[in-house]
Amino acid sequence: MTDWTGRTLELEVGPVAHGGHCVSRVDGRVVFVRHALPGELVRAEVTEDKGGSFCRADAVEVLTPVPERVDPPCPLAVPGQCGGCDWQHAAPEFQRELKARVVAEQLRRLAGIEWPVEVEALPGDVLGWRSRVRLVAGRDGRAGLRAHRSHRVIPLEKCPIAVPGALDQALGRRWRPGTEIENTIDGDGRVHARELATVRGKRRARQLTGGEAVQHAAGRDWRLQAHGFWQVHPAAADTFAEVVREWARASPGALAWDLYAGVGLFASVLAAQVGPSGQVVAVESGRRAVTDGERNLADLPQVGWRAGRTEDVLRKLSGRPEVVVLDPPRSGAGREVVETLAAASPSRVVYVACDPAALARDVATFAEAGYRLERLRAFDAFPMTHHVECVALLTR
Incomplete structure (x- = not known):
């Protein structure tokens, strides 16, 4: 097949796709176009073509813009320049609409679920948020x-x-x-x-x-290694902790698990719910995070820490948790973790996800194990980029 790299194409821009680009088609091939918006007519330069069914391009001239297009606030958010942002050329409310379409499409394609999605703005501006x-x-x-x-x-x-x-x-x-x-x-x-x-x-x-x-979240002050995991948006940790508090509903005296626990943000929420007579098992692979978590939650003896990879520790945990909270990395929890977790038969699972495709794959695996998606909230925790954070409630 001829290499299209450097070729200029006139494209009618189609739907948004996961990854910060839109989809167009030319001569039977898919073209993933950045710096464009659905419904526009653009001239695009092909930037990458490895053969096969698709190539990548940048919209270098917008012939017919849509009303949602705006001037990027950063002069480097243009073709050939900084790759840090994906949607600076879209109005903030339209960015959230694009992300909602992506989440819904991933759930439909990978989990077979039709679900109406709204992406909520976090407190603060769409600029000046990245910590x-x-x-x-x-x-x-x-x-x-x-x-x-x-x-x-x-x-x-x-x-x-x-x-x-x-x-x-x-x-x-x-x-x-x-x-x-x-x-x-x-x-x-x-x-x-x-x-x-x-x-x-x-x-x-x-x-x-x-x-x-x-850091300050969930009614507590946290001291932690500065470059360890913590939510990047200043309002995210408090917002997600509140959703976990509302959906977890752990009973006094119950057993709860917090997987991929970080320094224990969600473990602190669960500990308040189960009380001194309950138990929260926090699982985290980062040794420094475990050390920080143990220090920050030293006043909550009902929280016990397990250091190690979640898939390894999970096989050794005993008891039936009433609720499980998990916040896996961008790749998701994966089949092994989901199946092992489901075998423990918790009543509720609260899943915090930073990638909609990984979430959808794991939701599909949960469905095979007898769990259904009951609630979903999505948040624009990364304005101007294609990233979106979701919190899902799955029930048995």
Whole structure:
């Protein structure tokens, strides 16, 4: 097949697809188009073609825009520049509509479920929300972000979606080319930065500022390793904890499991529900997260920690939990975890998901094991990007 890379196509843009692009078709091939919106007529340049049934392209000229198109707030959110954002050219409410369509399509295609989806905005603005950003230094030593599906570094002067002040130190100096700089601004507004560099074939991390972050959620103050897992949007942790509190409904004295527990945000919610006579088992693979979790929840003796991979620990857990909360990585829990969990026969499962395709696959596996999707809420926890966070309630 002829390589279309560099070819300019005039396209009628079709539906949104998972991944921050829309779908078009030319001569029997699928074209995934970025920087376009459904219903537009665009000229697009093919940026990647590995043969087969599809290729990738950027809309370089919009011939017929839709009303929901806006000017991107960042001048680098255009073809060939920064790949950090996907939807800056769409009005915020339309971004949420696009994400809702993606979640619904994944549930329909992968789980066979027709489900009306609304993506809710979190408190705050669609800019200035990102509390953790990993930059990389280009050949000239300037820090920036990579272009989409490329190792090319686009140097930044500022990033509109980052929390103000989070990147000032990193962007104000030169670095060894290839150095990664991880920046976190915590709930008290303190910036934590470390550099990650490969020296003589070995990956090394060096803390530059801070190290222990302070966060506030679920009525508690949390102290944790600054670059460990915590929700990136400042309002996300509190919002998700409240949904878990509402849907878990663990009874006093009950057994509950918190899988992929992080530092124990949801374990703290479950502990309050089961009370001193109940038990919460928190499972987490990150040793530092377990240490932080044990310290933060030391006042809750009903929380017991298990360090290890969820699929390994889960096989060794005994008892029948009344409710299970899980917040797996982007790849989802997977068949092994879902089947083992379902065999324990909890009455309710609250699933926090950062990828709609992974969620849909796991919902389908839960359905095979006798669980049905009862409720679903979706949140725009990553404005301007294609990412969306969902919380699902499954019942036996």
